Amino acid sequence: MMEETSTQNIDKRIQMAVEAFRFLKNTTINERAEFMNAVADQIEALGEELLTVTHAETSLPLARLTGEKARTAGQWRSYAKAVAAGIYTEARIDLAQPEKQKGDLRKYNVGIGPVVVFGASNFPFAFSTAGGDTASAIGAGCPVIIKAHPAHPQTSQIMADAISAVVKAFGWPEGIFSHITGTSYEIGAYLTQHPDIRAIAFTGSFNGGKALFDIASRRENPIPVFAEMGSINPVFAFQNLLETKAEALAKEYITSLTLGVGQFCTNPGVFIALKGESFNRFINTLKEEIQKVAPVKMLHKGIFDNFEKNKSIALEQPDVEIIVSAETESSSGNATVIKTSAGNFLNNPVLSEEVFGPFGIVVACETDEDLMQIARQLKGQLTITIAATHEDVRDNSTLITILKDKCGRLLFNGMPTGVEVVYSMQHGGPFPSTTDSRFTSVGPDAVKRFVRPVCFQNWPDEFLPDELKNENPLQISRMVDGTVNSGSLKLQTT
């Protein structure tokens, strides 16, 4: 069971975060990077005990957890490297010139202030207490208050202790990191409403994310909410590809749909293609393949109950055909795919709702116009996949231009499940997949969410932050009078 942190304690921790923010503002990017690498070390040092606890709390296989733990430490390191390189500092200097009115102007990014992070249940390491949101907020120079996910309380506590140990070892203020526990809706609302909180990061359901967004935008001083709320990640399969690869595509699709019992935000919940002989071969292989998938226990009872409920709602809709269904086992997500017509999919909004788990809808289109209509009607998505040959891309350029506007990541073949922690990753798409499509929650660019620029006008060099000093002691890339360089400024003393 998880203890509820009292309101009094929350207030105290937020006050500590406000004080820690003042400290963090005066740290350099190198100091923060050093801290982040130390957290990575600490996470790597956590041994079998962590994996055993997390496995018991989440039912996720040990191999997956081992990989996720390594990724989580790697995330801290890669964000640390980007922070130390000054990429998110975005230092810009415009020197005084006779024709300028304002003299010497220098701008760089500082942390926005204390951030509340809501951990997700489906990635207990990578998107939770010590996950990417926490790493990117601290990288930006923001204290973090984590609201632990109640589905893995012990895992959360171990991770929180690991971070706090680093805070202590560095002699930094304790308020840099706080661990809040509780299961009530009120705790989340209380944190989001608190006037000293400056941003919210969340990964989870649409209802949860949207509720926080509404609270945050109705505050007296509204704050940004970065909520990643999942999506149905459509796969558009085109004719030439389907003809030659119907069977391979069906295998790939089922593998992706059932990966991690379908508990991925990037799960490909919809498959759209033209009816015909190739389509029939796709369906036949799908039937065979899904029978090979062994039912696996889902993350926790709440997730399983929701999966069963939402799946039932979908199955009860008119004109849907259950084409495949594996055996059910108690608390295990049995992979299910239904088939429907384009007309039915377009007219029944229930079929466009995400069913979190191994559940897919195959939409049979009569004409190219059906595909176009579906593209037009589609809401914002984390990913869209184009299963196509080069010729298919040429034949469907208008459709693809429309789809580019509906997602954060556009795949040419392959399947969308999973992300890569690199600069070029975009994990965030138009509403309702996230509340702010302009930012990513995966990859070092996630740091950008928690910074804001401050401009210094005519400040004496000695009082400027290191990032903006003439000497450029941190040797970061800076834009000086419109040109990027990482040198120091040789100025005539005036």
Added chain:
Amino acid sequence: MMEETSTQNIDKRIQMAVEAFRFLKNTTINERAEFMNAVADQIEALGEELLTVTHAETSLPLARLTGEKARTAGQWRSYAKAVAAGIYTEARIDLAQPEKQKGDLRKYNVGIGPVVVFGASNFPFAFSTAGGDTASAIGAGCPVIIKAHPAHPQTSQIMADAISAVVKAFGWPEGIFSHITGTSYEIGAYLTQHPDIRAIAFTGSFNGGKALFDIASRRENPIPVFAEMGSINPVFAFQNLLETKAEALAKEYITSLTLGVGQFCTNPGVFIALKGESFNRFINTLKEEIQKVAPVKMLHKGIFDNFEKNKSIALEQPDVEIIVSAETESSSGNATVIKTSAGNFLNNPVLSEEVFGPFGIVVACETDEDLMQIARQLKGQLTITIAATHEDVRDNSTLITILKDKCGRLLFNGMPTGVEVVYSMQHGGPFPSTTDSRFTSVGPDAVKRFVRPVCFQNWPDEFLPDELKNENPLQISRMVDGTVNSGSLKLQTT
């Protein structure tokens, strides 16, 4: 008089913008930059007629308008240069590697979609129809629907015609730029609620900006609002500086307070200092200086009426002393400064409200703790000025750390009125000075507001946008596997 654009016509223009957006998405940064430079040419070519019309509509002096017109054309050019350099493209490429799961990933920024711009009355060129918001949205690749400011309808029409002429000359879709006119609140609300609008830019009052923010965040698909709503731009004067420069500071302060009849968002509405002999000298010079300021006609009757009303409210507050007041002339903003104690300023929130016009409050502090309390209580500001010697900065480092968190631009001496159109400018501060402190509305970085990233996974080179092609035909800076370069990629064909 201004005609009200009908709802039907607005719908038609938004539909045209949606279509134009598809066209703009396929333009390169160079094509957009060329377009923007052509708009600059067109603005520069507008002669005496424009200035005469605008002078009649705004009462702004011809010299000021001549300067503002040059700045406005310059804005288009400087944003065009930044767009062409690919700064806001932020191209990031991570090549396929054996250890990567996802293969080849490439990300760049695209326009967010049709943007509605609400022009301001106080800068009829630079912050209005053809102002910085319009230039930055088009630079980002977004069609613009401008809601003309009713205070200068003819000016707005001339500027709109200039932009439309360029659209026509380029053979681009008409929907790239639309001019909506009207005085009703409903038109603004209608535009902000329209499902096809993707972002709002606004410069004006708190009430206006906040109303749009509320509408936008309560939409079914919420959208970002960049509202610059002004602030009181405090000047904190410290002891050592005040001792040696009381008289010079008073002159500077009055000049800045009355510049453009005080009709600047960066007008220094509050001056805070410790009581004493230097403070008295400051006040005495203030009294002399303000008598030299000739009353000047304000922008329009609405602004004047509001100035008179809000000034009266401030003057009616208990324990304020009207220390100086120039002669009143009909419709002219007579410069007014009142004096009050720190205790009164802290306890009466009315005194922290912006009075748009040449109106200032001088706050006399008893102790350093008063200054600290005022800093702590201060709401978000566009600018804060530290009038100080080096010694003063050293003596007040805690206070200055707090102030850094309350503004977008921090000045060391000098006065805040006016901005500089450069990369390092930050025109945007914590709420309520703007609705989103993470962005600026002045300088090329204003373009950032209207882009979002899209990631391409494993796309064939021929179908990638030029910005991401191996050859790098636009020769822009790109981050490739974590390292920035502007070369082309020599890849082995696989």
